[in-house]
Amino acid sequence: MKKTIATILKEWILLKRDLGGIALLFLMPVMLIIVMALVQDAPFKDYQELKFDLLLVNNDKGRLSEDIIQGFKKSKNFNVVESVEGKLLNDSLLKLYLEKGDYPVGIVIPGGATAEVVNAANTLANELSQKLGLGGTVPAREARNTAYVRLYFNPVSKPTFRSSIAFAIDKYVTYSCSNLLVERLSKLSAMQGDTTAPSTNFDQLFQGIGVKEEMLHDNLQDKKLINSTQHNVPAWAIFGMFFIVIPIAGHMIREREDGSAVRIILIPNTRFMVSLGQILFYTLICMVQFWCMVAVGVWVLPLLGLSQLYLGANALALIPVSFAIGFAATAYGYFIGTVFKTINQALPLGAVSVVILSALGGLWVPVELLPSVMQRIAALSPMNWGLDAVNTITLRGGGTQQVLLPILYLVAMGLLLWLFSMLYEKARKVSVQ
Amino acid sequence: MSWAIELNHLKKQYKNAWAPALDGLSIRVKEKSITGLLGPNGAGKTTSINIICGLLQADEGTVQIFGNPISNTSSNIGHRIGVVPQQIALFGNLSAWENYQYIGTLYGLPNHQVKERATYLLERLGLIKHADKRVNRFSGGMKRRANIIASLLHNPELLILDEPTAGVDVQSRAMIHTFLHEYHQSGKTILYTSHHLDEAEELCEEVIILDEGKLIAHGSPAALIEATSGAAKLEDVFLSYTGRTVRD
Ligand SMILES: Nc1ncnc2c1ncn2[C@@H]1O[C@H](COP(=O)(O)OP(=O)(O)O)[C@@H](O)[C@H]1O
Ligand SMILES: [Mg+2]
Numbered sequence: 001m002k003k004t005i006a007t008i009l010k011e012w013i014l015l016k017r018d019l020g021g022i023a024l025l026f027l028m029p030v031m032l033i034i035v036m037a038l039v040q041d042a043p044f045k046d047y048q049e050l051k052f053d054l055l056l057v058n059n060d061k062g063r064l065s066e067d068i069i070q071g072f073k074k075s076k077n078f079n080v081v082e083s084v085e086g087k088l089l090n091d092s093l094l095k096l097y098l099e100k101g102d103y104p105v106g107i108v109i110p111g112g113a114t115a116e117v118v119n120a121a122n123t124l125a126n127e128l129s130q131k132l133g134l135g136g137t138v139p140a141r142e143a144r145n146t147a148y149v150r151l152y153f154n155p156v157s158k159p160t161f162r163s164s165i166a167f168a169i170d171k172y173v174t175y176s177c178s179n180l181l182v183e184r185l186s187k188l189s190a191m192q193g194d195t196t197a198p199s200t201n202f203d204q205l206f207q208g209i210g211v212k213e214e215m216l217h218d219n220l221q222d223k224k225l226i227n228s229t230q231h232n233v234p235a236w237a238i239f240g241m242f243f244i245v246i247p248i249a250g251h252m253i254r255e256r257e258d259g260s261a262v263r264i265i266l267i268p269n270t271r272f273m274v275s276l277g278q279i280l281f282y283t284l285i286c287m288v289q290f291w292c293m294v295a296v297g298v299w300v301l302p303l304l305g306l307s308q309l310y311l312g313a314n315a316l317a318l319i320p321v322s323f324a325i326g327f328a329a330t331a332y333g334y335f336i337g338t339v340f341k342t343i344n345q346a347l348p349l350g351a352v353s354v355v356i357l358s359a360l361g362g363l364w365v366p367v368e369l370l371p372s373v374m375q376r377i378a379a380l381s382p383m384n385w386g387l388d389a390v391n392t393i394t395l396r397g398g399g400t401q402q403v404l405l406p407i408l409y410l411v412a413m414g415l416l417l418w419l420f421s422m423l424y425e426k427a428r429k430v431s432v433q
Numbered sequence: 434m435s436w437a438i439e440l441n442h443l444k445k446q447y448k449n450a451w452a453p454a455l456d457g458l459s460i461r462v463k464e465k466s467i468t469g470l471l472g473p474n475g476a477g478k479t480t481s482i483n484i485i486c487g488l489l490q491a492d493e494g495t496v497q498i499f500g501n502p503i504s505n506t507s508s509n510i511g512h513r514i515g516v517v518p519q520q521i522a523l524f525g526n527l528s529a530w531e532n533y534q535y536i537g538t539l540y541g542l543p544n545h546q547v548k549e550r551a552t553y554l555l556e557r558l559g560l561i562k563h564a565d566k567r568v569n570r571f572s573g574g575m576k577r578r579a580n581i582i583a584s585l586l587h588n589p590e591l592l593i594l595d596e597p598t599a600g601v602d603v604q605s606r607a608m609i610h611t612f613l614h615e616y617h618q619s620g621k622t623i624l625y626t627s628h629h630l631d632e633a634e635e636l637c638e639e640v641i642i643l644d645e646g647k648l649i650a651h652g653s654p655a656a657l658i659e660a661t662s663g664a665a666k667l668e669d670v671f672l673s674y675t676g677r678t679v680r681d
Contacts, residue, residue: 006538017526263522265488268511270539
């Protein structure tokens with residue numbers, strides 16, 4: 001054990017003297033987290049907090065357009081714009097602004113739309129009152145079917161965005177129509193001598209059957225977790241941890257090249273202890289990395305106007321998780337440093353493989369957004385197990401029990417790579433030339 | 434007579450080489466002797482030493498050290514041997530002190546013993562002033578001496594050196610020689626390779642001459658010179674055995 005501790009101390013001295021290595025291990029992931037969290041902040045907000053400017057031309061100026069405008073105003077995501085630079089919008093101006101790309105969406109409510117809706121409601125009310133034997137009519141004529149609410153989109157807007165707007169308008173129109181219909185019906189019943197006002201408030205009625213999003217776990221209530229911080233901090237922390245492959249592999253190859261590895265071989269019964277010391281040391285460094293990144297997420301990102309990283313109710317369960325990820329990353333570096341002969345082979349291949357594993361593992365884009373084939377491939381990436389374990393704790397309210405499986409996977413992978421490297425090393429003909 | 438090292442019919446063929454590096458080599462090194470393993474470049478000196486210290490596996494043949502076969506891992510022979518490899522085997526970014534502390538601990542030596550021993554050796558080999566400098570910043574001669582010290586921390590009974598004086602300045606070489614002589618006097622066995630024949634002649638009780646992986650001659654320098662007609666120096670003996678063609 002003394003040999004292992006001595007090795008840890010020695011690695012520590014060497015790392016302290018390698019400022020470039022420290023920068024790579026700590027500054028790179030910090031920069032990645034900050035930059036990526038900032039860059040991805042907008043897309044994440046897209047569907048959440050961001051307010052869209054919605055151009056609107058109101059040629060109707062009746063009940064229907066009023067209901068649509070009110071509907072958009074009540075929803076927190078839209079900002080209804082009827083005039084730009086002091087000029088009231090018309091059809092051609094609206095198209096002009098959309099083409100310039102300044103606004104994502106425009107709506108034109110045609111003139112006479114309300115009249116058309118009123119007519120439809122009256123027709124329906126008349127029919128109903130006849131069938132129910134109420135007698136009495138409200139004025140109605142043939143439907144004209146010309147009252148389309150027209151939607152215009154900035155060509156780059158995403159399909160999901162388009163359909164959600166269309167859906168919203170549909171909802172407001174339906175609301176307006178039903179409201180009118182109820183009014184007509186009460187009007188007809190008033191004609192029959194019923195003077196009591198309708199007892200139900202239509203708005204309340206609608207809210208009672210509305211839709212409300214709830215979190216899966218109570219303790220996550222009130223936290224907006226699908227945000228840039230919550231994805232980017234663990235993702236780039238894990239990426240940074242795996243980047244330890246570069247310094248480890250470089251370090252191992254350099255020790256073989258400068259002959260110090262030979263010294264270790266010459267000392268009886270030491271190789272395993274030295275290897276253990278190196279693995280433990282770098283695993284420890286990885287854990288420190290992880291917690292530094294967590295600290296950045298908790299304390300630094302909020303200073304930049306980003307959300308604070310939320311660690312979940314069982315934050316301590318992240319300790320074994322960070323150990324497992326660090327161990328797997330270290331063993332992978334040990335493997336790369338063993339099987340490649342020269343630094344010129346090991347470093348580019350190590351770096352590229354880490355980038356590929358990270359892309360496959362859902363570090364760049366959440367796995368849920370990948371096609372299903374890719375999702376299955378993602379399940380093979382150790383980084384995915386790591387990210388999944390972190391998310392289980394931070395987003396899904398899990399504890400140590402729930403992350404036991406990914407921890408086991410990571411540790412098993414690490415042990416396999418380490419064992420393989422040791423055997424490979426032993427089989428290699430070491431020459432002192 | 435007991436032997437420190439016995440090599441029996443060693444054969445070693447490197448994968449990509451056209452001729453065997455060792456071709457049935459058998460040599461013996463007397464206990465408490467100081468023996469030179471000599472031969473032109475490519476004769477198989479380093480290959481032999483790497484096999485002796487376990488860095489390399491022979492294809493055929495056996496190696497015994499102090500009467501124990503080296504394949505027998507339970508015999509703790511490693512602790513009785515010190516090997517100074519041909520290349521510098523030190524951590525370049527650690528100071529000499531830090532290297533010795535680490536290596537000493539790996540040999541299982543207690544701290545105070547490492548300290549005492551390293552101080553003594555650093556003084557003897559003229560490096561005490563530089564003990565806190567990083568090995569990377571040492572000159573070639575200093576690195577060689579530092580490399581030797583690292584193999585002596587555990588005070589081995591058998592010291593094997595591969596070209597310890599290759600490419601060093603005259604002062605460093607003299608210092609190394611004096612030290613090796615003393616170390617031998619204290620009752621240790623030394624085997625060392627060199628292609629400096631005058632230095633072997635002056636230092637060694639025994640010399641073994643190899644060529645093309647085979648034993649050419651074995652004996653004391655004086656006896657070999659005497660047995661070779663017209664030879665006045667070891668160099669003449671060497672040339673008469675190995676010929677005058679250049680080996681690269
Ligand atoms: N790793 C190797 N691969 C192939 N051939 C080698 C290797 N090492 C040494 N040799 C060859 O084996 C022979 C003996 O080499 P070596 O033992 O280093 O000689 P010496 O130390 O006496 O100069 C030489 O012909 C050399 O070219
Ligand atoms: Mg050699």
